[in-house]
Amino acid sequence: MAITLQEIFAGYFDSFAARFRVSRDMLHAAWCIQHCRTRTLGGHVNSCPDGHYHSIAYNSCRHRCCPQCAWVPREQWLARSKQRLLPCPHHHVVFTLPSELNPIWRFNKAAYANTLFAAATETLCQLLDDPKYLGAKPGILAALHTWNQTLMPHVHLHCIVTAGGLSDDGTWLRPQKNCLLPRKVLMIKFRGKFKAMLQQKVRSGEIKLPDSISPNDFKRTLAKLSGKPWNVKSFDAYRDGSGVATYLARYIKGGPIGNSRLLGIRDDKVVFRYRIGTQDGGDGKRQGVAEVPIDQFLGRWLLHVPPRRFQTVRGYGLYSGNQHSRIDEARCALGVAPPESEEPLSWQEWCESAGMLDACTCPVCGKRLVSHHEFAAGRGPPSEAFGWREKRGQAA
Structure with a gap:
């Protein structure tokens, strides 16, 4: 029988937390998962404007790792990202860190991820600034992922990179080759940058080695990794960036696993589907x-809770989002006008756009539901909420 992540946390997390060390960020995430769309968070009433139908809607937790309430925030992020992307081909570049360094990530999540962001984006910007490859400023949108399909640590960075960039004189330049950058050059420069940044942060104390790794062990590990190729992938250009952005959106909100992949609990084990990757002899499409x-399962899931307020998606170059980004100049060079600001869609409009009419319309007359009578956390809706139409009619 299928099960939800909320049911797993409700049934087993308290026992887990009593026996294992759990951080404040993990506790907060677990609390949100357990109480999402329950009476604990309060809510409101949705009603047909003609009084045919009423339903109680409890508030979402809005935690970025919650799969139950991730759909609207994911669609909102995707809409903003698509509006931000320039109308040009984009490359998808993935930087993956060696698994030998995972113990350092576990004890220094924010500083380690910041190092990955810096090393990857500096590598791209510096190489693309070279006239041999492009000689211009690109747009980069980078998103951090820390898991694989079985929720094991797999720290990597997805980057959407414009296939071209803005030169100093304001003209749009296209790359010299279809591959954007030679993979080996990209890998070697990234490997050198990340290692140097990591060593500097360990020396300064910004990143601390876990007890299981001595300074000499750390040096030996880096020396060993220097002679191995790192996993850096650069895919052929996509016609635009929206396809890659849609792919990334699945991982930006909702956490490491969605409810649709959970099959149930059997013999005190969580059963779930996963894609078999190439490293396991699959093609990334076949499922196991x-x-x-x-x-x-709980330990693996909690391991990927990011520090609170940690930014897992960042823009660089033309996509940096500051006054120095020059994105309006890039749009001008590409012959397009800046996008007009749009009013944010209501939850009803999001549901209608996705064809989910059952969630936002009256089952009797088909009119759009109206939200009213918000009630506080831990409380139920007031009784007058269900006479809302009559009072509304009298007031009119």
């Missing part, structure tokens, strides 16, 4: 079924 003990 994993059975993971409940404690391990």
